[in-house]
Amino acid sequence: KQEVTQIPAALSVPEGENLVLNCSFTDSAIYNLQWFRQDPGKGLTSLLLIQSSQREQTSGRLNASLDKSSGRSTLYIAASQPGDSATYLCAVNNQAGTALIFGKGTTLSVSS
């Protein structure tokens, strides 16, 4: 059974710092991996999608990497801003593509 773990559970950094959020999964037979952002009381916003054949994806200050064989992904946030404060969720799509399996998230707080 696929399990997704995110470390750390919470992270506080000063504005301007570069940071890395970690995600690991137990079954490497995934279709793709998606990073989301969730603001308090809001829905999920898709940040990046990495297909299983890809190694990384970039969007603005965000860079996500995928090492499928070792069951790991990282989300790199450059030059963090207070507006980046949110919970970041990692989710893997099972090989049939029928469901996302989520980690419990990393809650990020960026102070000005």
Next chain:
Amino acid sequence: DTAVSQTPKYLVTQMGNDKSIKCEQNLGHDTMYWYKQDSKKFLKIMFSYNNKELIINETVPNRFSPKSPDKAHLNLHINSLELGDSAVYFCASSQDLGRREAFFGQGTRLTVV
């Protein structure tokens, strides 16, 4: 235009009642989902529908019945509500059974009293 919209946003109801949550997507996607986020903020799949057909029913009590009248809609009906059903329910959609990114609605916070 909202891509995935759910109604209502908040729902407070008494134990034993029956309620429905509606979901609509205007993205032209073939696949729709219901996810449940519990009090510890953990998100878990409940149902997956592809082209109006049920693909996954992830050990959800049969008091929960999804209905897909067409590809753009996936409604969730809940019978005989229990206290433990209190959670945030998210509808989502994607193209081609998850090959592309999933888009989520804003969630429905259900409180059973």
